[in-house]
Amino acid sequence: MQFKAMILDNAEVSPGYWRMRMTAPAEMLEAKPGQFVMVRVNPSIDPLIRRPFGVFDVGTLQPAFTGAAPQPYLEILYRVVGKGTGMLSTLHANDILDILGPLGTGFENGPAGEEKLIVGGGVGLAPLYLLAKELVKDSPVRLFAGGRTKDDVLCITEFERLGVECYTATEDGSLGECGLVTKVLEQRLDATGNKGQIFACGPHGMLKAVAGIGAKRSVKTQVSLEGYMACGMGACLGCVCQGTEHSAENPDYRCVCTEGPVFEAAELKWEGN
Amino acid sequence: MKPAMSVEIGSLKLRNPVMTASGTFGYGEEFSQYVDLEKIGAFVTKGLSLKPRAGNPTPRIVETPGGMLNAIGLQNVGIDAFIQKKVPFLRSVNTPAIANFFGYTPDEYAELASRLDAIPEVAALEVNISCPNVKQGGIVFGTDPNCAASVVAACRAATKKTLIVKLSPNVTDIVEMAQACEAAGADALSVINTLTGMAIDLERRRPVLANITGGLSGPAIKPIALRMVWQVAKAVKVPVIGIGGIMSATDALEFMLAGATAVQVGTASFVNPAAAQEIAEGMEAWLAERNVADIKSLIGALEG
Numbered sequence: 001m002q003f004k005a006m007i008l009d010n011a012e013v014s015p016g017y018w019r020m021r022m023t024a025p026a027e028m029l030e031a032k033p034g035q036f037v038m039v040r041v042n043p044s045i046d047p048l049i050r051r052p053f054g055v056f057d058v059g060t061l062q063p064a065f066t067g068a069a070p071q072p073y074l075e076i077l078y079r080v081v082g083k084g085t086g087m088l089s090t091l092h093a094n095d096i097l098d099i100l101g102p103l104g105t106g107f108e109n110g111p112a113g114e115e116k117l118i119v120g121g122g123v124g125l126a127p128l129y130l131l132a133k134e135l136v137k138d139s140p141v142r143l144f145a146g147g148r149t150k151d152d153v154l155c156i157t158e159f160e161r162l163g164v165e166c167y168t169a170t171e172d173g174s175l176g177e178c179g180l181v182t183k184v185l186e187q188r189l190d191a192t193g194n195k196g197q198i199f200a201c202g203p204h205g206m207l208k209a210v211a212g213i214g215a216k217r218s219v220k221t222q223v224s225l226e227g228y229m230a231c232g233m234g235a236c237l238g239c240v241c242q243g244t245e246h247s248a249e250n251p252d253y254r255c256v257c258t259e260g261p262v263f264e265a266a267e268l269k270w271e272g273n
Numbered sequence: 274m275k276p277a278m279s280v281e282i283g284s285l286k287l288r289n290p291v292m293t294a295s296g297t298f299g300y301g302e303e304f305s306q307y308v309d310l311e312k313i314g315a316f317v318t319k320g321l322s323l324k325p326r327a328g329n330p331t332p333r334i335v336e337t338p339g340g341m342l343n344a345i346g347l348q349n350v351g352i353d354a355f356i357q358k359k360v361p362f363l364r365s366v367n368t369p370a371i372a373n374f375f376g377y378t379p380d381e382y383a384e385l386a387s388r389l390d391a392i393p394e395v396a397a398l399e400v401n402i403s404c405p406n407v408k409q410g411g412i413v414f415g416t417d418p419n420c421a422a423s424v425v426a427a428c429r430a431a432t433k434k435t436l437i438v439k440l441s442p443n444v445t446d447i448v449e450m451a452q453a454c455e456a457a458g459a460d461a462l463s464v465i466n467t468l469t470g471m472a473i474d475l476e477r478r479r480p481v482l483a484n485i486t487g488g489l490s491g492p493a494i495k496p497i498a499l500r501m502v503w504q505v506a507k508a509v510k511v512p513v514i515g516i517g518g519i520m521s522a523t524d525a526l527e528f529m530l531a532g533a534t535a536v537q538v539g540t541a542s543f544v545n546p547a548a549a550q551e552i553a554e555g556m557e558a559w560l561a562e563r564n565v566a567d568i569k570s571l572i573g574a575l576e577g
Contacts, residue, residue, distance in 0.1 A: 002307055002546065040544065045492045045520065048544060049336045084336075100307075100546070228332050230341060230543040233307075235299035235319075237345045238334035251327025253348065 001027055001102075007095045008061075008073060010088075015151045017079050017123060018089050022097060024058065024074035031055045032106030033131035034224050034262040037074065038232040039088070040098035047084040049230050052257075053077075054127030054201070055102060074099070077154065079123040103232045104261050107131050107222050110197050112138035117219075118164070119144045119185055119210050121202025122152045127224050127261075128201055129158060135199075136162050142188060143167065146181025146206065150174040182209045194219050200265075211265035221265040227256035234258035242269040276560035277567040278553075280314070280534050282512050283435030283460030285369055285397045287314035287535060290568060291525065291553040294516055294539030295320050295373035295399060295439070296345065298549075300359040301366065307546035313553055314535060315369040318359065320401050321389075322374070323381055325351035330483040335472045340491030340518070341540060342470050344484035347375065352388055360394050369396030371437065379427040382414075386431035397434050400425065400459075403441030403466035415441035415466075418453035429458030437514065439463035442494075442501055451505040463514040463537065464502050468494055491540040492518040499531050506532020506573055520548070522555025532573040 005022035013019045038050035053076040061071040080089050091097075110116065116135045120128045125145060135141045141164045147153045148171045156166050167184045168176030177184050185198070194217040200210040201224040214221030227239030234255045241260070243252035246269050254260065254268075278289040292315040298304055300318045310316065328348025335342050350358065355372075363370040372395045376382040382400065389395050402415035402424055414420045425438055438454040440447060442465040451462050467488025472481040480486075498517020506513045515533030518540070519525050525536045541548035560568060 045339050047336060048339060048491055048540070049341055050544065098545070228334050230334055230343075230540075231297075231546070233299075233303050233546065235297060235303045236334065236343070236543055237319075237328060237348050238331075238343060240328070240331060240333070240348070248327070251325070251348075253327060 001025065002098070002100050005074065005097050005099050007091055007093050007097065009093060010091055012089070013077070014154055017077065017154055019056065019075060019077050019155075020088070021073050021075045022099075024072050024099070026072050028074050028102065029058050029060065029072050031058055031074075031102035031130070033134050034106035034127050035102035035104050036127070036232070036261060037076065037099050037101030038103060039076070041084050041087050043098070047087065050100065050232065051084045051088070052226075052229055052232060054224065054261075056126050056129050057133070058130065077123060077126040077129075100232055104257055105259065107199055107224070107262050109134060110139075110220070114139055115192065115196030116141045117144065117185060117188065117196050117198045118142065119181060119198060119200040119202070119206070121146045121181060121206040122148075123154070124200075124202030124206070124224075125154050126201070128199065129155060131199055132159055132162050132164050136164060141165070144169070144181045144185045144188070146170065146202070148172065180206075180209070182206065182213060185210070186213060189213070189217055189219065197221065200224070207265075208270050211268070211270050214265050222262055223265050223268070224261045225256050225263065226261070229257050232257045243267060244269050274561065274564065274566065276557060276565055277569070278557055280569060282437065282514065282535055283397065285315070285435045287369065289314045289553045289556070290529065290535035291549050291556070292317055292371070292514070292535060292537045293542055293549050294537035295401065297539040297542045300355070300362065301370060302359070302362040304542065304546050308550045310366045310368045312550045313368060315371055315396065317371040317373050317399055317537065318355075319349050320347050320373045320375050321349050321352050321355055321385065322347065322376065323352055323385060325349065325354065332482055333484070335481045335487070337470070337472055337489065338493065340489050340493035342472055342482060342487035342489050343467070344482045344487035346484065352385060356392065360392060363394040370394060371397045371399050373399040373401050373439070375401040379424050382424050383427035383431040386428040386436075390432035390434055395434070397437060398428070398432055399437040399439055399463060400428050401439050401466070403439050415450070416444050418449050421450055422453040422457040425454045425457035425459050435460045437461045437463055439466055440505070441466050442497060443469050447501050448504050448508045451509050455509045455511050459511060461512045461514060461534075462505060462509065463516055464505050465494075465498050465517050468497065490518070492520055494518045495524060499527060502528055502533050503531040503575070519552065520544075522552050522559055525552050525556055526559060526571060529568070529571045530573070530575045532575070534572050
């Protein structure tokens with residue numbers, strides 16, 4: 001679906017990280033956790049290509065006055081990394097954006113009652129909030145949030161409000177455990193005897209480590225990937241990743257945009273990548 | 274008064290001059306929920322080879338000012354899977370589908386041309402002799418007029434369908450290439466494919482693309498494309514299809530003034546999946562506002 005959205009709020013939630021709320025059609029409420037939107041930052045040719053952002057949250061605002069229709073909204077969480085996100089961070093309430101979405105395949109929730117271990121690194125938390133919101137309906141959920149410093153660990157309060165038990169780790173020790181978030185994840189898996197399943201989004205190195213942990217301990221692991229993409233609908237073939245069986249002779253490229261961004265970690269090739 | 278919008282490319286009649294460019298529109302189906310395919314003139318499918326092709330490692334694309342570089346490396350499903358999985362959709366759409374293809378030898382080009390010739394759902398063929406991102410993926414044929422002529426002649430002998438040749442801008446003299454292809458039997462020329470370019474990540478001191486170089490597309494290349502269309506259109510009798518950074522109806526109409534009979538919209542479809550349809554509608558509105566009765570009257574009508 002392609003639609004024009006009006007920005008309702010755009011605020012810096014931590015140095016360099018922004019959270020934007022915008023209006024959306026009711027269909028957006030059906031977005032599955034892990035799906036994403038392609039945002040055209042402005043109607044000019046610079047930046048030219050849309051930027052992909054995981055759906056952080058969707059919901060409905062109460063009517064502004066008696067008799068008014070409730071307004072569905074969409075939220076994204078983003079880090080300012082370049083020109084496009086830099087421009088996005090300068091936009092204000094009432095500015096208009098052109099949005100495509102929801103795109104891609106989302107997470108599979110897994111069985112009710114099973115422990116759900118959510119692992120997020122930095123802005124990788126973006127698609128995990130909506131996931132947590134879904135999962136807490138029928139399962140105990142634990143979040144493992146990591147970052148370089150405390151500034152890279154985002155929106156923990158929001159997760160706690162959902163009833164998620166949150167664990168944090170930072171490389172400089174400024175928040176939570178000092179070190180990598182995967183260490184904290186492993187401690188939990190040690191304690192439970194490798195129960196439950198893992199959902200992860202974050203930098204490639206973290207995903208690779210999480211995929212390794214899942215494989216070693218036979219814990220089902222779903223990962224949400226990022227990729228440079230131009231279209232978001234499987235046409236440009238810019239964002240592909242490699243399936244397990246990939247080799248130069250037997251290519252197995254998957255589109256992050258349409259076959260992902262969520263994959264079972266066991267479906268993908270991690271060695272050498 | 275509703276202006277006449279149809280144009281002809283060889284024996285192919287288009288309801289309007291707006292087509293989508295190969296590699297930017299999948300096999301048509303990907304865009305069908307965003308674009309009314311029956312509002313555009315034709316669509317060109319992703320470049321096909323005899324065998325499936327993996328394409329290049331990632332990163333394959335990067336944005337640059339006013340454009341993007343891509344080095345996909347002609348990843349495609351191959352002709353067999355195309356026939357099996359993609360052609361059924363083409364049958365369901367009342368808009369000509371043009372199959373873009375490439376080979377590694379003139380014989381392979383001819384074999385593909387002959388197999389595509391046998392598919393009724395394929396309205397016309399576009400020969401890619403100009404991909405900049407794979408070593409044998411056409412560019413050798415696209416930079417030497419004699420090689421280009423041998424490929425075009427081989428394809429010409431293998432098909433009766435309209436044969437379009439897509440030219441590379443990465444040559445010293447595109448007119449010489451155009452004339453060689455025309456003489457070898459091309460029914461039309463697509464001008465231009467992407468320009469070879471490069472992007473560098475300063476902090477990492479590395480090229481951004483895994484392939485190091487890639488093809489530049491988007492509005493950044495429009496002035497070059499316009500100049501090349503103008504040069505080629507003056508030098509050949511066959512129709513020219515203008516391509517390069519077309520983002521709007523006015524861009525498309527400028528290409529027609531420069532001598533293009535039709536245009537292809539490429540990168541714009543990534544930015545706005547409905548771009549081709551909006552451009553076709555915008556062109557018609559432009560003509561209607563100015564009481565231009567027939568879009569054909571604009572072809573090569575540049576003054577001064």
